[in-house]
Amino acid sequence: MDKVYEPAIHFNHVDFQIGDSKIIKKVTGSFPKGKITTLVGPSGAGKTTLLKMCNGLISPSAGEIFIHNKLITDYDPIDLRRNVGMALQAAPMIKGTVFENLELPLALQSKKLPEEDAISYLDDVGLERDFLHKNADDLSGGQRQKVSIARTLVNQSEILLLDEITSALDRASLKEIEELIVKINGKYNVTMIWITHNLEQALKIGHYTWVLMQGEVIETGESKLLENPQNDLVKHFVQGVIK
Amino acid sequence: MxxxxxxxxxxxxxxxxxxxxxxxxxxxxxxxxxxxxxxxxxxxxxxxxxxxxxxNHFIYIFLMIALMIGTATLNARKKGKSIDGITWKIAVTLLTVEVLTQAILLGFHIVPATAQYIIPISGMIIGNSMVLSILFLNRFTAEMHAHRDQVELILSLGGTPKQAIHHQLISAIKASMIPTIESQKTIGLVQLPGMMSGQIIAGADPIQAVQFQLLIVFILLTTAAVSSIFLGFLSYPTLFNSRMQMLKEKF
Structure with missing residues (x-):
């Protein structure tokens, strides 16, 4: 990447394999602190695997990952996951109300979430306070994603991992979520790593981009690299997506 | 006859x-x-x-009970192949239920300490515990597969494996206990239990037959609760590793 920055997460020759199949191959690179980095690449490139390694849901088969310059294995897994929040692609909800879902990160620590705080988190993601006592099963796809993002904010994580959170949304909801991510990044100075298939979105929202293909990082840099990729594979991928 | x-x-x-x-x-x-x-x-x-x-020698009683536990374990373990060490976990569960129940029965002199009482009652305890274990493992495995994303969600938010699997564990425990509780609600009204019917046919006093049947009914409640809870809490830790990660091949 072009500028000097402080890394929030650093990968050092990281491999991940299941049986004989290598999902991630010798990945080295950093995600800058306080910035939005998008992960793009074709399906099956290993993007979600890379993301899950960042909050310890899975561990590398080889290599090292550093979070804020500390080896990931030196963190207690629970502390790590509270510090590196993740919004999953399917935005799963536990049975109950939106409030119960928002309170979940604290309930897991036997703590309560004050209702006013819950309303404030809803406000952050652009949802009215009326949603608080709605059944989570009654939410639309966009609303679920918003609640899912709000829920990850409750832990006040310094790093937020977003796994294709806009893939199933209509145009209006997509725009809202994009604005929301920029707002959260600005307001809380949260480092964000966002998997997206939408290259326009990566260009518009992301400060930096990693292009992954078949488990390898092919190109990294400021997001504008997507306008003029140096690597032929990336060129081919970008042209294919834009077509 | x-x-x-x-x-x-x-x-x-x-x-x-x-x-x-x-x-x-x-x-x-x-x-x-x-x-x-x-x-x-x-x-x-x-x-x-x-x-x-x-x-009426202790060693023969012991051998009979060991045979029952061994056979029941081999039968029940087929349903929990995805759980590491399921054979010894079921064996320990059956043994615990048997020891607990017999300790109460014999310790309080509820029944005489003879083979005639110990073996048939053990058969009922172990048999019921085996069925409960199978029901529990069936349901628990299905719950794990159906709610993988919820388990992952709770882990990703900083929950422990126990918190992550809590809902699935409780559902499986409840589901496996419900048939025992429900069948006891209609006992005597819909069906006359086999043991009681057998005693009456053999010429026993119906009141005495009922007393023994009540004893068995109450034992089966303990068996149901202890078996599924014990097996559940023995099973869930093997689904995660020391870094509190879901073992992919288990879910």
Whole structure:
């Protein structure tokens, strides 16, 4: 990447394999602190695997990952996951109300979430306070994603991992979520790593981009690299997506 | 019952055989095998029990119970193949239920400490515990697969494996206990339990038969609760590793 920055997460020759199949191959690179980095690449490139390694849901088969310059294995897994929040692609909800879902990160620590705080988190993601006592099963796809993002904010994580959170949304909801991510990044100075298939979105929202293909990082840099990729594979991928 | 009368009971085997043949159900072979196996197994166990009751020696009682636990474990473990060490976990569960129940029965002199009481009651405890274990493992495995994303969600938010699997564990424990509790609600109204019916047919006082049946009913409640809870709490930690990650091959 072009500028000097402080890394929030650093990968050092990281491999991940299941049986004989290598999902991630010798990945080295950093995600800058306080910035939005998008992960793009074709399906099956290993993007979600890379993301899950960042909050310890899975561990590398080889290599090292550093979070804020500390080896990931030196963190207690629970502390790590509270510090590196993740919004999953399917935005799963536990049975109950939106409030119960928002309170979940604290309930897991036997703590309560004050209702006013819950309303404030809803406000952050652009949802009215009326949603608080709605059944989570009654939410639309966009609303679920918003609640899912709000829920990850409750832990006040310094790093937020977003796994294709806009893939199933209509145009209006997509725009809202994009604005929301920029707002959260600005307001809380949260480092964000966002998997997206939408290259326009990566260009518009992301400060930096990693292009992954078949488990390898092919190109990294400021997001504008997507306008003029140096690597032929990336060129081919970008042209294919834009077509 | 005379051997002639016993032979005549085979009419009750002929009826399903004829029905199966007529309606082309294809169950003749299984019905035949089941009949032969039940005759051989029950006669064999009858002679073994006669020997054990006559000798009334501790070692034979112990061997009979060990055989029951071993057979029940081998049968139940097929349903929990995705759980590491399921064989010893089921064996420990059955043993715990058996020891706990017999300790109460014998410790408080509720029944005499003789083979005639210990072995049949052990059979009912272990048999019921085996069924409960199978029900629990079936449900728990299904819950794990169906709610993988919820388990991952709770882990990703900083929950422990126990918190992550809590809902699935409780659902499986409840689901496996419900049949025992429900069947006891209608006991005596819908069905007369086998043991009580057997005692009455054999000429026992119905009130005494009921007393023994109540004893068994209450034991089965403990068996149901202890088996599923014990097995559940032994099983769930093997689904995660020391870094609190879901073991992919288990879910």
């Amino acid at each position: 005379s051997y002639l009368a016993l032979s005549l009971t085979l009419i009750f085997v002929l009826i399903p055989l004829i029905l199966s043949k007529t309606l082309k159900l294809g169950l003749e072979k299984d019905t035949f095998i089941a009949t032969i196996r039940s005759i051989i197994q029950l006669l064999a166990v009858g002679y073994v029990l006669k020997f054990v009751f006559d000798s």
